[in-house]
Structures are given as structure tokens and as C-alpha cells.
Amino acid sequence: MILEMKRITKRFGSVIALDGVNLELAKGEAHALVGENGAGKSTLMKVLAGVHQPDSGEVILNGKSVDISSPAESQMLGIAIIHQELNLIPYLSVAENVFLGREPKNLGFVDYKKMRKDTKALLDQFGIELSPRSLVKDLSIGERQIVEILKALSLNPEILIMDEPTAVLTDKETEKLFELIDLLKQRNVSVIYISHRLPELKRVCERLTVLRDGKWIKTDVLEHFSEHDIANLMVGRELEDMYPPLPTKFGNEILRVEGLTQNPNFQDVSFTLKEGEIVGFAGLIGAGRSELATAIFGGDPADEGIVSLKGQQVNYKNPIQAVKGGFGFATEDRKQTGLILDMSIAQNITLPNLRKYQRVGFVNRKLEKADIQKQVKNLNIKLHSVNQPVKNLSGGNQQKVVLAKWLVANTEIFLFDEPTRGIDVGAKREIYHLISNLAKEGKGVIVISSELPELLGICNRILVMHNGRISGEFNHEEATEQQLMKKATGL
């Protein structure tokens, strides 16, 4: 065993995030770490990364008991981590971010040439076309994730921790990542792999450890379990029917988009949405799906084209108009555009629709509280108090807060951009049912997702985008993963 973590306990105030958790890792093994949202996975990894100090328990590395008191020390011990939340510096270039704090030097000056060359080599290894000089702020969230991965790889670690690395990647980049992990394993690097995408676990990992509510549940060889078994172990009960029945009763056309263009992000996009219908958008990173949703919502208005709501042209200039018109937009990147991390859970949930709780400019906390409690219950958000800062929630629970924001608003048309990113299987199922119920109530729903199975599972129709244009449209009955993939890659 290269690493053993024994009886690790960690509290945050009165919250017990980890309660006597064990984890062991063999050399050259990829080890899956799974559990529901808030189970303690990220916290356990942050103990290894030197971000958190455990209250009790022992970490044994290469047979020696170690005390990891800082991230720098963790790096020195040969541990690299790709955190669940991205931690790049927006105004630095890709190369500068990858080598941050470890810049190659020449006569005391930073050797930018070497830095860019090494970064380029890493990028090539990943097969991604990105300039080492581009600023991180101009990258998509998927590209940022790749930069994070490269940053960890450039450390040449013995142990590599990946906390939901594929949550923001599409299938193509994901496959690249898996090939890289295979390569690392051959080089005897050990990998701890956290993911809520259960199908990919077997592709990557040999063993798994399950956590539930901060407690260790099981460590075993992955082959012994089906996806269904893993899901049941995570939630501690029997899960049934992942996807709800498709909506069937449609009302009038509620949204019509014609020839919408925003250079260079998307061109000539047209589609319609009926009341009670769920329409999916598939595509690769950079296909322009998020930009399209942002434009419809008025976040960054389009250059040309028409958006009509119930037959009337609206073309929103800002999100305020869109929200008044009944639109809700759960963005893909909760940290950058979804949440105000320092504000409380409650304040985040009511932010888009504060006017609803307003009496002559004053916020009526009682009215507010009732709605907040309802959504916390509805989405089963795991929290200590609704007044705690939203940044203290686990990743998946933060995601639920993003959804809750638009459920309390009087939303008629939902734009969900990666609604289940980072959400555990049990909660995913709940969200699919929730989306289906929204449709049943006659709302129009648009779902953008990089997980094809979920689009196939819940959407009446799926549109595929490639390079900013709609490249295919499928009804539920005729769509298959292969076809979607083909259109998404522009074949």
C-alpha cells in the first residue's frame, strides 16, 4: 500500500464531515471514491491535499505516518489534486497557470519560452488545441478543467487525486482523460478518482470505496458490483426507475427562436418549444450551447435573430426583462455565474426573485423563509442551516441551490445548463423527476447536457449543435447515443 488513511475524523463546527473514515491505495491502482452529495469525499481528499487538518486519525504514506499541514507539503510528498471547484487565475495565461509557483527559471528570470514549450507538450498529450498564451478567463469551463488536469500532471505526482474531473467534460475529452489515466497507471502512479458518473468508474478504476454521511461503508474490487449495486450502496436503499415517463401532453408553442446569431459563438439557430415539452441540447464543449442560452436570457444579447415568447417578439436585452417574462436560467458554472459564494443559502435562493418578497422595498423574511424551506425540502439539500454561506456546502448541494433559485421564481420557461453536474445518482433521479413534473405543470424546459444518457432519458426532442450551428434534430424515439455523437462531432 502506498497510502493508508485510518479513522480520519473531521468536524466543521457542529457538522461532522468525516467520521472515522478509512481509505487505502495500492501502487499503480486507480481507486474510485463514491458517495452521495455531502458524503465527505472532497473533505477526505482535502485532508490529503493539506487543505484541512483532521481532528483525529492517521495518514500513512509509504509506510510512514505523515502530518500534512499545508498544500505545499502535500505537493512535496508527491500528492497532486485536481479540486472539484476550479482554482485558476483568470488573468494569467494557460502556461502561467500550469506552472504557477513553480515557474522554470533561467538566471533568476522566468523562462517563458520553456514554460510555454512544456505546456504545449502537455496540451499535445491531451490532444487539445489551445494556445499556452491564451488567458484563462477566455476559456470555456471544460477547457479550464483540462488546464487544471495539466497543472496536476506537470507535478509528476505519485498519487493523483481527481475530484469529479469529468463533470464539465464531454465524452471526447473524457475519453482522452481516461487514456491519460491508463498511461499514468502504467507508470505506477496511483489515482483516486471521484465521480458521480457511475458508468465511467469501471473504465478507469479497479477498486472502490463507498462513503455515506461521513462514514466509511465499503472497500472492494469494483468488478463485483453493477452500477445499480453501487448506486444502492451510496444511498443506502434500493433505487428504482432512474428516468420518469416522458411528458406527453403539450400545450401551445411558448418559445420560438429564429435565426439567432452571435458571432463567433453561434449562427442561425432556430427552434421551438411547447408548453409541457422538454427539449435537449447536445454538443461538444465550445459548440455554443451555453452562449445560446445566455443570449436568449438576455445575459449577453445576440447580434441578429428573433426570440418570441407566446408569439410575441421579446429579444431580451438583459436578464431582468427575461425574468419578468418568466424565464429562468440555471447556469453551468455555479462558482462563476451561478452563486454568490459569500452569501447565505437562503439569500442565494431568493436572489432572482426578491421582488416577490418585497414590501415597499423591505424584504419580508417570513415570506422568504417559507419558500426557502419548501425548496430545501423539495430538493433535499443537505445543510446545517439555511443561513450558512453557500460556499460551505458540498459541490452537489451547491448545484441544488442553483436549481432552487429558479424554482421559487415564477418561472415558465426553464433553461437548465448542465443541471445535474456534480450531483449524485439518487439526487439525479430526483432532479429528472422534478424536471418531468415541471413539464407536467405545463412549463417549457430546455436542458443542455454533456451526458447523453440523461438527454436520451428525459427529453422529448434533442437538438445537436456543432460549431455554433444546429447540426441535427431527433425525436425521443429515433435518437441514439451514436447518432448524437456523430452530429456533435460534425460528421
Add this chain to the structure above:
Amino acid sequence: MANLETEIEVTKDRKLYNWMQYFWSNYSVVFAFIVLFIVASIASDHFLSPLNITNMLRQISVIGILAVGMTFVILIGGIDLSVGSVLALTGTIVMASQVDFGTSIFTAILFGLVAGALIGVINGVIITYGKIAAFITTLAMMTIARSTALYYADAGAIAGSNMDYRAIGNEYLFGIPIPVYIFAFVVVIAFILLEKTTFGRHIYAVGGNSSAAHLSAVPINKITIMTYMICGLTAAIGAVIETSRLNSVSTSSSGSMYELDAIAAVIIGGTKLTGGQGRIIGTVFGILILAILSNIMNLLNISPYIQGVVKGAIILVAVLLQKRS
């Protein structure tokens, strides 16, 4: 669900502990104030005398009011360097209206307040729609406002003749100077705005993450402009007190460097310069800390030339402590 119930089930002492932790992380400035207060009372017998206390409170009122306005601006992640000069300009307007245009005191004050708010709006519009950094915009406004005042009065002073005007800055009510009431009133209004209203919620949202706020239908430009307007307005309120005290305005020295003290108070009070975090109560204690410091140093006959070193050190310590938590 279960989570909410556990919230209620939390035992009493746990609650107390959590509350104390919360209090400490949010209000460590209060403890700093208490410590300083005790040290000051021991160091000098005069410190606790009613005369000294009321004088001290009156002296901080003007900067205190500016600091309240500054809190709004810093909460949205901005800065306003122009408040000192705006104080001089609006003070000039108030005095000139009375002396050169013969308006009533009331009208003169109204002109001053409207002018202050208007300058704030101009700052805000340039920052939002002109997309020029707040630091640069308000730096420019600082020189423009000062220069306008200097030009009008040939760099001299404008002295008033209406003795009634002096009352605002010099009279007492129940033994407490009028400016202190005005300061308290401004603080209460600010507290209500920030803690209880939609506007306040929006301020924290814009300061915390403006792109998320934008996509949550928060009118970020409007909110930004309004915070600068409030800041300009508080500068004008400060101007009224300041000019009334001597019944005169000095276009060259009125309000000079006030922006720095105001910003210092806000920072010591725990408001983050990056925006999104901070409370008005913090600012009040920040200003009190600055006041006690300079008061006690004066009482102890410490050279005013060295007092800046102490003030600077306190600011650094405050920011260091913030970084810790």
C-alpha cells in the same frame, strides 16, 4: 427535511458556541474596540470625562458619515477617492448659496445635498456605462471637484453671516452635539438599507459576484450608480456639518485627505476591499477605533507627526487579521 430538524435540535451550548464563533468572525472589531477603550481609560484620566467623550464623538461625526457612504461603495467592490473634494465643493455650494445668492439656509443645504448626490451619480455613470475603473474615475473627480471649488473662491474661504447656520455644528441636544445625532441617523438609515431591503441584498450580490448577480436579474448598473450617489450624498451631509461648525468653508483645506480616513475606517471595520462582505456596524467601530487612537495620543501629548505611523500600523494589522479568517 431531516436537516432542518437537526438545526432546531442543536443543543443549547452548541448554539451558544456557534453564536460566539459567528460573533467573533463577524465582529472581532468590536473586541478590538473594547480592548482599546479599556487601555485608553487606564492610560489617561481625562479620557472618560464627558467633555472629552462628547468632543471626540463630534470630531468623528463628519468622517464617520463619509465612512458610511464609503461602506456602500466598497461593498460593491468599488472605491470613491473623491469624497474629500466633494465635501469641499458641496460645502462651497452651501456657503456660496447663502452668501453670494442670498438663499435661505434650508435651500442652501438642499442645493448642497442635491449637488453631492449628483456628483455621485456622475461617478457611477462613468464607472458603469463608461467602463472606467472606479479608482481612476473618482481620482479624476477628486481633482475636478477640488479645482472647481478653488476656482470659485480664488482658493480662499467663504464665511457666512447667518449665525443660525452655526447651530448645526455647534449646538447640543440633551448634552450631546447635534452632529452626533446626524451621524447616528445616517448609520441607522444605512443599517436598514443594507440589512433589510432588496437594495441592500442586491449590493452584497453585486459585490460578491457581479456576473452571477447579473444573471440573477440584479440590476447591477443601477445598484452601482446608487451606491456612488449615496457616497456623494454623505459627503454633502459631512460638508454641511463641517461648514456650519466654523460658519465658513475653506476651499483649499476642507475635507482634505478625508477620503483616506473614511476608507481606513471601513477597512478596519472588516469590510473587504474586494466587495461583498462587510457590515455597517463594523464601519462604526472602525471609526471609533480611529477616534480613540488619535484622542488618546493627543491626551498623552504624542507628537501629531508620529500619529500617522500608528494609524498606518493599525490599518495593516486589521487587514492582516482579515486575511487570517
